[in-house]
Amino acid sequence: MGKRWSCKATAEKLFQKARQGVSALLQQDVTPHLVVILVGENPASQVYVSKKTEGCKAIGMKSTCIRLGADVSEEVLLREVQRLNEDASVHGILVQMPLPKHISTDKVIQTIDPNKDVDGFHPVNVGRLSLGQPGLIPCTPMGVMALIAESGYELKGKRAVVVGRSDIVGKPMVQLLLREHATVTVMHSRTQNPEQVCSEADLIVAAVGVPGLVKGDWIKEGAHVIDVGINEVTDTDLAAQLLDPDSRKAKKFKERGRMLYGDVHYSSAIKKAERVTPVPGGVGTLTIGQLMCNCVEAAKLILKEN
Template sequence: MSTLESPQRSPARRIDGKACAERVLAEVAEGVRQLASEGVTPGLAVVLVGEDPASQVYVRNKVRQAHTVGIRSLEHRFDADLSQAELLALIDRLNRDPEVSGILVQLPLPAHIDEQAVIQAIVPAKDVDGFHCENAGALWQGLPALIPCTPMGCMRLLHETCGDLTGKHAVVVGRSNIVGKPMAALLLQANCTVTLVHSRSRDAAAICRQADIMVAAVGRPGMIDATWLKPGAVVIDVGINRIEETHDGEHRTRLVGDVDHASAERLVAALTPVPGGVGPMTIACLMHNTLIAARTLHRRAASLAMA
């Protein structure tokens, strides 16, 4: 049963991603302690190429959270002129390193490096981003897989907000391999009726107005306003867009989502804030994936030792 009191509750309930992320991190920390009792400490290798400011922040936050839950972080930082061959050689070493449970290559990469070649070079068992085609295929077939962190975090928020999702119409706006497609797969597994809306969809707003659950992941600030939303819908805003504005003669930037929150919050039942919604969940779920990868690799090694 939904934890919402009314489908037209006003103002919209704020879905607290920070609080939910703290719960996930507490679960991960306990799992890390249990694994440590078996003599195993999960290790996360983080690879950063170049000086992209946003990537620097993301990596710093990921490393900090790894330390918080007891995961050992191994940072590999390179200048933007690192060659693709050098990066692939590093990944090969990390794939073979028994101290490394998970490998994360921070995207985007410099233009001269083929991102897909790098992603597919990571062994699926250490692909804690969940981007490898083997993990993607397993997800769609309902098989065990490392799941992309942002969609996983969105699902945790939805389950905590709505409870059972069976039969709900979920509309995902955006069809990226990182968010949109895996999000659709997870919603199908939760027994939702799922529609993917994208740049070629006809009358996207009319489709979105049918959604009991809306997941916005297009990277366009404020694109989705109240005219796109059904009264009482639950909205997960994945967008993180930095916009520039001038206020009282002062120039500044701020983060906004893909949803126009000022209009949406008067109509919907619940909405994730930006920032403070999906973002913290993405990092928490990365820690979860690293724990799962470490546990799986440990059990696999133990089974081979007994064979």
């Protein structure tokens, strides 16, 4: 039986690192300032934004949330982003995803000043990561790397499988693992024999958005498993497949009719793996901690330019 891989200590260290960075900037008369733009009233987005603003408050950083209606035009949103680019008091810009269908996500990302792009999604930052140059890197993959480093797990020469190929997690995750000399395989919806691919991995990072996809019999004995997925489950039959019927989670699901569940089938994975991160309360805490660090880095970049 493996262990629950807690992310709490690593998240706290990321917050402490960011807090120290804020203190150093304040001594130079710079108050780091993150602006989050929230379009519409998506409940999940509102929760994520509140966590980000709480994170800023915890480290002594200024934050502002600009709320726009779901019917805002693309032109107005892009104009707002450009205004923030030109505002010297703003060091980080984050446009909360997803956006309404009538707005091009790519256009919005490409309008953000790369040095204020704390999500690390701008093509310039993607290129910098690929070339191994300094830049702002997506928060979740960086948080995962911090967790691995904190645990003392040696990646050099290890076989790593990244489940998912998104621009937000999968692709940057591959780049960061390659930097540490892991042998990396990407598994996606067209991968043949996914069970076989995963079974050869020393490390699995699951980030595909399919509840319970990675099962215990896909995992080799002693592997390390990081579950990035966070999915809302409301289907009773699916919940029955994911949960042990007598577990506390099963009882809670019966009461509430909903739950959050990762991409890893936790109860079977923990029987094979050395360690598995939990969902919720796992990688999500690292993402917020790393976002705080990215905000500090963005402020440093702008200070250096000026």
